[in-house]
Amino acid sequence: MNPSLCPLCPPTVDLVIPMFNEEAAAALFHQQLSEAIAGLPYTFNILYVNDGSRDQTQAVLEQLVQADARVRVIELSRNFGHQAALTAGLDRACGDYTITLDGDGQHPPALISEMLALAEQGYDIVLTQRVEEQGLTPFKRLTSALFYRVINRLGETQILPGGADFRLMSRVVVEKLRGMREYHRFLRGMVAWMGFKTIILPFTPPQRLAGASKYSLRKMLRLGMNAIFSFSLMPLYAAVSIGALFLVLALIEAVYVLSFWVTGNTAQLAPGWSSLMFMLLIIGGSLMVTLGLIGIYIGYIFQEVKQRPIYLIRKAISQKPPHDENPLDPSA
16 A cells, blocks of 8 residues: 555655675675664665676575565666666655665665655755765776866756765655656756755765775766766857857958058968968867767767667566556666
């Protein structure tokens, strides 16, 4: 029964946890999660999303299903990426509150009680903010700070520096978020764009439970591109500004050359091959950059208009009967 129709029923909380090659950490994480939510006055559903793991993560998650009736597992057909895996879980979340967190232990489950307490005060979104990055390399610190500075300078939506996909959302926020079916997803920006009543909860991330980060430089660059090109037209404006700058320089050059004709000093107009080539290279390079930026936006449009699903599900496992599942098509 829907808790909203039953005043005496405790509120329901769906925990959405993407997993990718976390066989060494999954069982320990689930133990920590179970301890963190034990005794809280809520009905919890735990949804693990296996994002195409190539190790034994799926086998470990299936064991958790058999041991804990609250656990459901969605196995995606391949690795679609962290944002798509989160989307797969959110599409099946139907609780009064939904909390998304990673399964590597760096999003501490102990914060769940604080997040729920803040939600009970009337906040629709509880965002978490990393205040100290333990074990983070100087390169990653630099790129993270640069990323947030760039996206907040270029975009109209302000993204929380040090933010993470560790957040609580009310049911209305999740329902509105499910309606945003864009292919290139940056959930931190999408949630911030909606503008619901939000509070920030700072935390210090602990060490990973096992293994190493699966977020490669390539994946970080892809996420950064999705954030910039999905939330800002500033690169196109910058390209137009560069074109306008060179137009002004061309007019200045034209006036400069005409001045020699007006004063009769045409003999001083000896052709300069090096300066000519220098200008051609600059103008040609600027044109290539501009066309490249336009091409990226066209590529994003091309992928959006095909309307391919954000993810595909291989199978879903649960102790609950099928009619308890969210009726939303999980492969949308």
